[in-house]
Amino acid sequence: MKEWKMLLGERGSCMVDVWPFLNNLTADVISRTAFGSSYEEGKIVFQLLKEQAQLTAKVFQSVYIPGWRFLPTRLNNRMKKINYEIGNVLSGIIQKQEGIMKTCEAPNDNLLGLLLESNQKEIEDGGVKKDVGMNTNDVINECKLFYFAGQETTSVLLNWTMVLLSRFPNWQTLAREEVIEIFGTKEPDYEGLNRLKVVTMILYEVLRLYPPVTAITRVLRKKTRVGNMTLPEGALVTIPIVLVHHDFELWGSDAKEFKPERFSEGILKATNGQVSFIPFGWGPRICIGQNFALLEAKMALSLILQNFKFELSSSYVHAPVTVITAQPQFGTNIILQKL
Numbered sequence: 282m283k284e285w286k287m288l289l290g291e292r293g294s295c296m297v298d299v300w301p302f303l304n305n306l307t308a309d310v311i312s313r314t315a316f317g318s319s320y321e322e323g324k325i326v327f328q329l330l331k332e333q334a335q336l337t338a339k340v341f342q343s344v345y346i347p348g349w350r351f352l353p354t355r356l357n358n359r360m361k362k363i364n365y366e367i368g369n370v371l372s373g374i375i376q377k378q379e380g381i382m383k384t385c386e387a388p389n390d391n392l393l394g395l396l397l398e399s400n401q402k403e404i405e406d407g408g409v410k411k412d413v414g415m416n417t418n419d420v421i422n423e424c425k426l427f428y429f430a431g432q433e434t435t436s437v438l439l440n441w442t443m444v445l446l447s448r449f450p451n452w453q454t455l456a457r458e459e460v461i462e463i464f465g466t467k468e469p470d471y472e473g474l475n476r477l478k479v480v481t482m483i484l485y486e487v488l489r490l491y492p493p494v495t496a497i498t499r500v501l502r503k504k505t506r507v508g509n510m511t512l513p514e515g516a517l518v519t520i521p522i523v524l525v526h527h528d529f530e531l532w533g534s535d536a537k538e539f540k541p542e543r544f545s546e547g548i549l550k551a552t553n554g555q556v557s558f559i560p561f562g563w564g565p566r567i568c569i570g571q572n573f574a575l576l577e578a579k580m581a582l583s584l585i586l587q588n589f590k591f592e593l594s595s596s597y598v599h600a601p602v603t604v605i606t607a608q609p610q611f612g613t614n615i616i617l618q619k620l
């Protein structure tokens with residue numbers, strides 16, 4: 282908020298590409314949550330992971346040749362180097378965290394600290410048993426997973442929410458009225474965020490129209506019947522979340538329209554009890570961070586609505602593109618106006 286206010290300065294309004302700011306915001310949040318006091322080092326890891334994701338997307342877009350990834354091409358070498366650097370920085374952070382835990386210098390309130398603590402306990406309780414607890418590599422992979430799964434997904438959600446609230450100013454006004462009614466000009470708190478109804482309906486509708494994760498895949502562990510098809514064991518099945526969310530049969534003839542009111546009585550009512558709203562996946566592997574993500578999005582959106590009015594700039598080009606998540610290809614130019 283401070284940065285946007287600085288950009289506005291004394292002017293009443295100005296144009297900002299909000300996408301990099303939202304991306305930075307969620308990187309800060311996940312880095313602090315994951316690494317506590319080492320969050321600056323954590324951000325280096327995240328920048329490297331971002332580059333890795335871009336290179337991975339390039340690999341996905343090229344023709345698959347078995348064994349190609351083992352060749353010393355420039356791309357493969359860079360990917361290997363990034364992996365090595367990430368491991369190095371994370372090992373340093375882990376050592377620092379272990380030191381903090383030993384001396385009790387700071388409260389153990391970050392994901393890495395909690396992970397290490399529970400791991401240590403599991404190993405102690407396991408006694409002589411082998412195969413209990415995680416090794417450093419497992420811990421590193423958990424941290425990477427949380428960043429990957431939790432950063433861009435949430436910034437993408439905030440991005441499309443700002444786009445849609447710009448396109449539908451009536452919903453922007455309704456959301457702002459609710460935020461002001463609950464928080465006034467005070468900083469939003471946990472209890473109040475859980476009472477936001479209009480904001481929640483809006484976020485669900487954005488997640489339906491622009492699911493950050495557009496598809497998930499599963500490998501079948503046994504022969505499975507789906508409708509009138511029988512799929513063999515080992516088959517790779519893709520669940521196209523975005524298509525399910527836009528399906529006329531499941532959502533009605535207005536499936537492609539932005540209508541947050543569908544969620545006025547909750548998800549169960551909006552879906553008629555069908556599994557048709559799956560932005561966070563479904564079943565045992567459902568997103569573990571969904572409550573965190575929604576809380577973070579509500580917090581960010583409340584702060585934005587308390588401070589600014591916004592509309593799309595005439596230079597905005599609507600071009601969502603899937604680079605792991607569904608992102609704005611040319612950024613999101615928005616005119617911010619001080620309230």
Ligand code: HEM
Nearest residue numbers: 430431434435438493494560561562563566568569570574
């Ligand atoms: C709007 C934001 C988010 C969306 C749309 C989202 C969506 C998803 C989806 C679709 C999956 C795959 C589920 C499946 O395979 O069935 C997933 C998994 C996961 N998400 Fe999220 N996510 C979000 C935010 C977060 C956040 C903030 C965190 C962490 C703080 C997080 C952590 C995870 C983890 C660890 C998994 C893997 C779970 C597993 O494999 O058991 N996610 N998420």
